[in-house]
Amino acid sequence: MRNSRMKLDETDKRLLAALQRNGQLTAQDLGEHLNLSPSQAGRRRQRLEAAGVIANYAARLDPEALGLDVQAFVQVQLGTHGAKPAQDIARLIANRPEITSAWTMTGEADYLLRVWAEDLKTLHSLIHDVLLAHPAVARVQSQIVLDQIKRDAPLPL
Incomplete structure (x- = not known):
């Protein structure tokens, strides 16, 4: 059954931890x-892939090597709620490559967006010309990342 919780033994957890560090490991x-044969390790990986535990x-x-010098978190608060505004915002978020992650939230903000931009001018344009220009958006608040002290880490196993 895909995407249902799967019981993992210690060997599965060690395999997953290794693949989170380096997804190119061979069998x-x-x-x-x-401490398994390559065929046993390969079968375990295939089982975890088939079960959806390994999603991709x-x-x-490296963002800096790609000229993406500004990382920001942007909170978006809607003025209008309902199915249509939510679908419109979801479509807008999905079509903007500079928005690399997005979450719906509880609390004051409805959405939290992770954004990578070449510079502050590009971030400003996204906020003012795209997000605030959307009719369902009431408020946008951004926080610019000064330094990331912990990189995106593997999931705890």
């Missing part, structure tokens, strides 16, 4: 790390 590498593999890119 040979995993077998050596887990991706490369982690």
Whole structure:
């Protein structure tokens, strides 16, 4: 059953921890790390992939190397609630590549957006020309990241 909770043994957890650090590990590498044969390690990985525990593999890119010098968290508060405004905002968020993560929230803000921009001018444009220009948006508040003291970490196992 996909996406249901799966019981993980200690070997599964060690395999997942290793893959979170390096998703390119081969079955040979995993077998050596887990003290299993490559075929056993490969079958475990395939089982975890099929169960949806391993959702995908991706490369982690360096934003600075790509010219993305500004990271910000942007809170968006809607003035109008309902299915249509929520769908419109979700579509807007999905179509903006500079918004790399988005959450719906409890509390004052309805959405929390993680944004990467080339510079402050680009961030300003996103906030004023895109978000605040949307008819359902009542308020936007942004916090610019000065330094990230802990990188996005693997999930705790």
